[in-house]
Amino acid sequence: MSDLPQTQNEEQTDDQGREAHLALEQDVREAVFDKDVRWLSRTLNRLHPADAADLLEQLSTDDFSDAVQLLGEQLPTDIIIELRDEYREEAVDALPDEAVAAVLEELDSDDVTTILEDLEDDRRERILDELSPEDRASLEHGFAYGEETAGRLMQREYFAAPEFWTVGHAIDHARDNADDLPDEFYEVYVIDPTHRLKGQVPLATLLKAARDVNLSDIMEEVQSDIKADMDQEEAAYQFQKYSLASAPVTDDAGRMLGMLTVDDVVDVIQEENTEDLLALSGVNSADGSDTVLDSVKARAPWLAVNLFTAFLASGIISIFEGTIDQLVQLAILMPVVAALGGNAGSQGLAVAVRAIAEREMEGDAARRAIVRETLTGLANGVIFALGVAAIAGFWFQSAGLALTIGVAMFATFVWAGFSGVVVPLTLKRLGADPAVASSVFVLTLTDIMAFFSFLGLASLILL
Amino acid sequence: MSDLPQTQNEEQTDDQGREAHLALEQDVREAVFDKDVRWLSRTLNRLHPADAADLLEQLSTDDFSDAVQLLGEQLPTDIIIELRDEYREEAVDALPDEAVAAVLEELDSDDVTTILEDLEDDRRERILDELSPEDRASLEHGFAYGEETAGRLMQREYFAAPEFWTVGHAIDHARDNADDLPDEFYEVYVIDPTHRLKGQVPLATLLKAARDVNLSDIMEEVQSDIKADMDQEEAAYQFQKYSLASAPVTDDAGRMLGMLTVDDVVDVIQEENTEDLLALSGVNSADGSDTVLDSVKARAPWLAVNLFTAFLASGIISIFEGTIDQLVQLAILMPVVAALGGNAGSQGLAVAVRAIAEREMEGDAARRAIVRETLTGLANGVIFALGVAAIAGFWFQSAGLALTIGVAMFATFVWAGFSGVVVPLTLKRLGADPAVASSVFVLTLTDIMAFFSFLGLASLILL
Numbered sequence: 001m002s003d004l005p006q007t008q009n010e011e012q013t014d015d016q017g018r019e020a021h022l023a024l025e026q027d028v029r030e031a032v033f034d035k036d037v038r039w040l041s042r043t044l045n046r047l048h049p050a051d052a053a054d055l056l057e058q059l060s061t062d063d064f065s066d067a068v069q070l071l072g073e074q075l076p077t078d079i080i081i082e083l084r085d086e087y088r089e090e091a092v093d094a095l096p097d098e099a100v101a102a103v104l105e106e107l108d109s110d111d112v113t114t115i116l117e118d119l120e121d122d123r124r125e126r127i128l129d130e131l132s133p134e135d136r137a138s139l140e141h142g143f144a145y146g147e148e149t150a151g152r153l154m155q156r157e158y159f160a161a162p163e164f165w166t167v168g169h170a171i172d173h174a175r176d177n178a179d180d181l182p183d184e185f186y187e188v189y190v191i192d193p194t195h196r197l198k199g200q201v202p203l204a205t206l207l208k209a210a211r212d213v214n215l216s217d218i219m220e221e222v223q224s225d226i227k228a229d230m231d232q233e234e235a236a237y238q239f240q241k242y243s244l245a246s247a248p249v250t251d252d253a254g255r256m257l258g259m260l261t262v263d264d265v266v267d268v269i270q271e272e273n274t275e276d277l278l279a280l281s282g283v284n285s286a287d288g289s290d291t292v293l294d295s296v297k298a299r300a301p302w303l304a305v306n307l308f309t310a311f312l313a314s315g316i317i318s319i320f321e322g323t324i325d326q327l328v329q330l331a332i333l334m335p336v337v338a339a340l341g342g343n344a345g346s347q348g349l350a351v352a353v354r355a356i357a358e359r360e361m362e363g364d365a366a367r368r369a370i371v372r373e374t375l376t377g378l379a380n381g382v383i384f385a386l387g388v389a390a391i392a393g394f395w396f397q398s399a400g401l402a403l404t405i406g407v408a409m410f411a412t413f414v415w416a417g418f419s420g421v422v423v424p425l426t427l428k429r430l431g432a433d434p435a436v437a438s439s440v441f442v443l444t445l446t447d448i449m450a451f452f453s454f455l456g457l458a459s460l461i462l463l
Numbered sequence: 464m465s466d467l468p469q470t471q472n473e474e475q476t477d478d479q480g481r482e483a484h485l486a487l488e489q490d491v492r493e494a495v496f497d498k499d500v501r502w503l504s505r506t507l508n509r510l511h512p513a514d515a516a517d518l519l520e521q522l523s524t525d526d527f528s529d530a531v532q533l534l535g536e537q538l539p540t541d542i543i544i545e546l547r548d549e550y551r552e553e554a555v556d557a558l559p560d561e562a563v564a565a566v567l568e569e570l571d572s573d574d575v576t577t578i579l580e581d582l583e584d585d586r587r588e589r590i591l592d593e594l595s596p597e598d599r600a601s602l603e604h605g606f607a608y609g610e611e612t613a614g615r616l617m618q619r620e621y622f623a624a625p626e627f628w629t630v631g632h633a634i635d636h637a638r639d640n641a642d643d644l645p646d647e648f649y650e651v652y653v654i655d656p657t658h659r660l661k662g663q664v665p666l667a668t669l670l671k672a673a674r675d676v677n678l679s680d681i682m683e684e685v686q687s688d689i690k691a692d693m694d695q696e697e698a699a700y701q702f703q704k705y706s707l708a709s710a711p712v713t714d715d716a717g718r719m720l721g722m723l724t725v726d727d728v729v730d731v732i733q734e735e736n737t738e739d740l741l742a743l744s745g746v747n748s749a750d751g752s753d754t755v756l757d758s759v760k761a762r763a764p765w766l767a768v769n770l771f772t773a774f775l776a777s778g779i780i781s782i783f784e785g786t787i788d789q790l791v792q793l794a795i796l797m798p799v800v801a802a803l804g805g806n807a808g809s810q811g812l813a814v815a816v817r818a819i820a821e822r823e824m825e826g827d828a829a830r831r832a833i834v835r836e837t838l839t840g841l842a843n844g845v846i847f848a849l850g851v852a853a854i855a856g857f858w859f860q861s862a863g864l865a866l867t868i869g870v871a872m873f874a875t876f877v878w879a880g881f882s883g884v885v886v887p888l889t890l891k892r893l894g895a896d897p898a899v900a901s902s903v904f905v906l907t908l909t910d911i912m913a914f915f916s917f918l919g920l921a922s923l924i925l926l
Contacts, residue, residue, distance in 0.1 A: 025826060048686050050704045058826040084823070171634075171670060178671035185667050186649055186708060203666035204648050207634060208641035223511050240733070241513045243726030245649060245708045262725050263706030269729065270703070273736040274817050277743065281813030282806055295839040296846075299810045303843060306806045307850055310799040317795045324787075324794050331787050331794035332780045336773040338798065339910070343745055343769045347762045350744030354737050360547070363488065363521040376758040380766060383759075387770055447802070 025058055032059070032067045040067065041074045053082035065090065073099040081111045086290045089118045097123070101130050104139055108182065110155040110264060113142035117152075142258075150235040151228035153268065154249045154258030157182040160189045161215055163198055168211030170201075184261065186245040190219045195255040197222060197248055222248060228257050235260060236268045237359065276357055279435035280350060282306070302440065309444040313338075316448055320455035323463060329396050330458050333405055336392075338450040340384055341412035345442040348373045348420025353435050356428055369421050377417020385410040400462050408454035415449045416442070488521055495522070495530045503530065504537045516545035528553065536562040540569045544577065549753045552581045560586070564593050567602055571645065573618040573727060576605035580615075605721075613698040614691035616731065617712040617721030620645040623652045624678055626661055631674030633664075647724065649708040653682045658718040660685060660711050685711060691720050698723060699731045700822065739820055742898035743813060745769070765903065772907040776801075779911055783918035786926060792859050793921050796868055799855075801913040803847055804875035808905040811836045811883025816898050819891055832884050840880020848873040863925050871917035878912045879905070 024043075031040045044052040056064060056079070068075060068091045080091050080103065092100060092115060100119070104112050104127070116124055116139070128136050145151025159181050161170050170188055174181060188201045199219030209218050224238040224247040239247065239262060249258045278284075282302035317324070317334070324330050352369065355361045361369060385406040393402025423441045424434035487506075494503045507515040519527060519542070531538060531554045543554050543566065555563060555578060563582075567575050567590070579587055579602070591599050608614025622644050624633050633651055637644060651664045662682030672681050687701040687710040702710065702725060712721045741747075745765035780787070780797070787793050815832065818824045824832060848869040856865025886904045887897035 048705065050686075050706075054704075057823075058828065060827050061831070174667075174670040175673060181667070181671065183667065184665060184708075202647060203670060204637075204644070204646065207637040207666060207669070208644065210638060223513075240726075240729055241517075242511065243513075243724075243729075245647075245725055262708055262729070263703075266703055266706075266725070266729065266732065269732060270736075270821065273733075273740075274821075277736075277740050277817055278813050280740065280744070281809045283810045283813055290835075292835055292838045292842060295814075295835060296842045299807070299839070300843060300846060302810070303803060303806060303847055304850075306803055307799075307847060307854075310802040311854060313802070314795050314799055317798065321791055321795065325791045328784055328788045328794075331791075331797075332777050332784065334794075335780065335798060335801065335910070335914075336770075336777055339773040339776070339906075340766060340769055343766060344762070346744045347746045347765070350741050350746055351758075354740055358733065358737075360520075364523050365521065368524070372753075372755055372758060375755040376762070379755060379759045380763060383763060384766055384770060387767075391770075391774060443802075447798070451798075 025055065028055060028067070029059065029063055032063050032070065035070055037070050037074065041071060044071075044079060045076060049076065049078040049082045052076075052079045053084075053087075057084060057087055065094065068094040072096070073102070077103045077106045081107065081114065085118075088114075092118050097127050097130065101127050105131075105135065108155050108157060109138075109142055109258070110153060112139050113152055116140070116143045117147075145228055148232045149228065150226050150230045150232055150249050150260060151257070153232050153235070153264050154228065154260050155182065156258045158189060158248070158256070158259035159185050159187075160191045160195075160256055163190050163192065163214075163216040163219075165215050166211060167206055167209045167213045167215065167218070170206060170215060171211070182259075185259065186261075187248075188215070189248050189256055189259075190215050191256055197250055197254055197256050200248065224248075226250070226260065227252060232268045233272055236265045236272070239265045240269070272357070276353060276435040279433065280353060280439055282439055305440050309440060309447070312444065313447040313451055316451045317455065320451075320459060323455055323459040327458065327462060329398075329401060330455060333392055333401070334451060334454050336388060337405065337408050337412055337454045338447050340388070340409065341416045341446040341450045342443050344377060344380060344413050345416035345420045345446040346439070348376070348417050349424060349438055349442050352421040352424045353438060356424060356434050361425065361428075366425055370418070370425070373417045373421040374414065375417075377414045377420075380417075381410040381413030384413060401458075404457045404461050405454060408450065408457055411453045412446060412450045416446045419445045488518065491518060491530070492522065492526055495526050495533065498533055500533050500537065504534060507534075507542060508539060512539065512541040512545045515539075515542045516547075516550075520547060520550055528557070531557040535559070536565070540566045544570065544574045548581075551577075555581050560590050560593065564590050568594075568598065571618050571620060572601075572605055572721070573616060575602050576615055579603075579606050580610075608691055611695045612691065613689050613693045613695055613712050613723060614720070616695050616698070616727050617691070617723050618645065619721045621652060621711070621719070621722035622648050622650075623654045623658075623719055626653050626655065626677075626679040626682075628678050629674060630669055630672045630676045630678065630681070633669060633678060634674070645722075648722065649724075650711075651678065652685075652711050652719055652722075653678050654719055660713055660717055660719050663711065687711075689713070689723065690715060695731045696735055699728045699735070702728045703732075735820070739816060739898040742896065743816060743902055745902055768903050772903060772910070775907065776910040776914055779914045780918065783914075783922060786918055786922040790921065790925060792861075792864060793918060796855055796864070797914060797917055799851060800868065800871050800875055800917045801910050803851070803872065804879045804909040804913045805906050807840060807843060807876050808879035808883045808909040809902070811839070811880050812887060812901055812905050815884040815887045816901060819887060819897050824888065824891075829888055833881070833888070836880045836884040837877060838880075840877045840883075843880075844873040844876030847876065864921075867920045867924050868917060871913065871920055874916045875909060875913045879909045882908045 028040065028043065056067060059067060064087065072095065075091060080088060083091060104115060128140065131139065141156060142152055159174065186203055188206060189197060190199045190201060192198055200222050201215055201219050205218055223242045224244060226235045226238060226247055226249050228249050228251060244262065246259055246261045248256055249260055251257055282299065284298040284301060355369065388409045389402040389406030392405045393399060419442050424438045427438060428434045491503065491506065519530060522530060527550065535558065538554060543551060546554060567578060582590065591603065594602065604619060605615055605617065622637065649666055651669060652660060653662045653664060655661055663685050664678055664682050668681055686705045687707060689698045689701060689710055689712050691712050691714060707725065709722055709724045711719055712723055714720055745762065747761040747764060818832065851872045852865040852869030855868045856862060882905050887901045890901060891897045
């Protein structure tokens with residue numbers, strides 16, 4: 001493991017690196033075509049599992065399936081675990097039951113849970129049945145916690161030591177039990193005889209202390225407080241807040257159950273970010289958008305809601321059918337009011353949803369945000385009311401039309417600013433996810449305001 | 464540091480915790496009002512810096528300023544560094560120059576860079592002038608790298624050891640030089656006499672190895688390859704890919720310059736996520752959206768672009784002025800086509816922007832995404848063309864109108880699906896940030912398609 005790709009890479013420019021990568025991709029494709037299992041397996045094993053997984057993911061769907069079928073049990077376990085969800089599921093699907101059972105026995109407990117989640121219920125039962133009752137109980141442990149909890153995410157391997165141990169004792173224990181400890185850990189957890197967590201000693205602190213120092217003298221308070229049934233998003237928040245690399249997971253009585261590491265938490269953060277971003281644009285879920293059917297399923301529900309709200313807006317317009325009939329310019333200009341108002345609403349909404357996700361909307365901050373957003377709507381409202389009025393007035397040579405669209409634009413901006421922050425805050429207060437339904441509410445509210453104010457004012461001022 | 468809030472917290476329900484927190488907030492507010500510096504300083508020091516920072520951020524803007532003014536140099540350095548950007552800037556602004564200089568000398572090098580970034584140019588010069596030339600050179604080191612690079616983010620304190628050292632030697636060195644090593648680190652970096660990075664030994668590995676083992680025998684290859692002038696986003700990507708807790712930063716010749724830790728990287732990930740989410744909704748920047756003026760500045764540019772594109776869409780409609788004049792129902796229905804088409808385009812765009820950000824659009828994946836999105840547009844197009852045609856036909860009792868809106872809806876959906884993925888991919892290929900300008904392009908393209916196809920077909924079929 002000590003030859004250094006760095007020293008070779010340095011001499012390559014980025015372009016050369018990219019070319020080499022494309023050539024490797026091509027070689028893999030050809031090896032799959034030629035069914036050259038030996039070359040394929042050797043090449044994948046030579047790479048870091050994360051790089052090997054990347055390489056496989058860049059194949060076409062068919063080539064990927066072929067590669068997995070070809071490799072079968074020779075597909076290394078640590079590559080499987082690095083694959084993205086949909087690819088990992090496919091790889092696990094392609095492996096025979098015994099191979100999956102063998103994979104499970106090799107993995108850390110948190111990765112075991114990931115694979116178990118991938119399996120269909122009856123296949124999971126069949127595979128677990130092949131194991132000894134002890135192995136089965138141990139494997140199923142993480143799976144017993146609810147989805148998206150810290151318990152599902154944690155690994156049960158960690159390094160714990162009693163309070164009365166010295167630094168030397170802890171180091172000797174690590175040396176004597178190297179195989180039973182996880183590959184990576186960053187802290188020693190100090191526990192009492194009933195496994196209650198008393199504190200933690202970061203490895204850097206352990207390393208700096210003399211052998212005869214007691215762990216209880218150098219241990220720190222554990223700042224995080226992560227329970228196994230806690231939502232993973234809350235656990236991720238604590239990692240961010242206290243800048244953690246790992247953290248203990250306990251039961252309600254404070255007894256050690258497992259350990260979360262930051263790499264899993266980063267994945268959670270990215271998942272939540274993806275969910276928020278997609279939800280704001282009316283896409284239901286990040287998972288399995290890899291087939292057309294998945295995409296349709298993830299998007300049709302919000303389009304259906306939008307179908308309803310769009311006809312609601314049409315209904316508003318139809319009230320003013322007579323007005324438009326008399327002045328067709330109104331039909332030409334009304335999308336301008338709706339488009340700009342909707343844009344202003346979306347801007348405020350995005351800021352609010354992000355602030356809520358980063359917990360910057362607690363306490364007094366929410367009230368301040370409402371005031372700020374409404375004033376922003378007011379300020380932009382003045383600017384763009386004047387702009388729109390000038391263009392429309394000039395275009396159609398009508399001061400009345402300019403006045404009408406200007407006032408409507410202003411009203412819509414203020415309303416958009418206000419509802420862009422109040423809608424997500426209200427949804428949050430009601431216990432709903434502010435990212436999910438906010439968009440459709442805000443856009444409907446601004447559309448209605450836009451059409452109603454513009455056409456309503458037109459029928460008062462212009463006719 | 465060994466009394467345990469956990470054991471107290473357990474007995475509290477969440478509600479009690481929240482009440483206690485609100486009471487504490489109230490006490491802080493009163494202490495600020497009473498100018499009780501002693502109580503305030505003691506209370507803040509008693510909390511974890513991250514919790515103390517949270518507490519201060521929940522005060523109103525005025526109370527926060529008052530608290531900072533009151534505390535002055537008694538505001539602990541580690542709380543300042545935990546404050547969110549805009550609050551930290553205000554706190555630094557409020558401190559006298561000597562106090563800032565004192566703060567700088569206490570901090571780790573990466574935090575020094577953060578504070579230096581906060582300062583106005585002339586104030587920064589003034590403060591740095593107060594320091595000895597050595598201190599100044601050392602403090603300015605990180606500041607020499609470009610904004611948003613790994614060099615700005617890294618700390619220059621790390622633990623490096625020569626290849627020939629044994630495990631025992633490394634541990635003894637850590638014990639003897641405890642004060643010179645960073646508080647937190649997760650790896651020992653193995654370097655040659657010219658400071659070139661040869662490999663790394665995770666602390667867990669060091670702990671498990673016998674004293675007489677050579678570091679070169681247990682060191683691992685460093686998978687990441689982070690240069691000081693590399694964009695921080697690229698560095699963050701490597702952390703995610705290789706599941707790192709920390710990583711070495713080198714110069715182009717592979718010589719060790721510093722170390723990145725995952726807590727800083729998590730902040731970068733969150734920043735980039737915020738930028739993408741806001742950019743997709745037409746908000747320019749995440750920073751300083753705390754005043755109305757900032758908000759207007761961050762949003763008006765895209766509203767101005769939208770003003771232009773909205774009138775472009777109006778121009779399309781005005782071509783069909785005569786058609787609308789003859790059939791006012793067209794004015795009532797045309798926003799439905801535009802709204803649903805725009806929604807479908809936004810959905811595809813959000814999925815594409817997210818996939819690009821997570822580097823899931825490399826190689827063959829981009830081609831597959833274009834096909835998938837176009838087919839999704841086709842499928843949803845069929846569904847919603849039928850839905851819209853049925854409702855419109857029934858509402859206005861016109862088969863011709865139903866046919867017109869159905870065909871226009873279908874065409875707009877396919878077009879929205881295609882442009883929702885092709886626009887961000889094209890922007891990316893041109894070297895632009897796909898999140899930033901995509902939205903306005905996609906929405907303009909779908910608006911134009913919606914109005915043109917609906918009104919154009921209407922003039923062919925219905926008149």
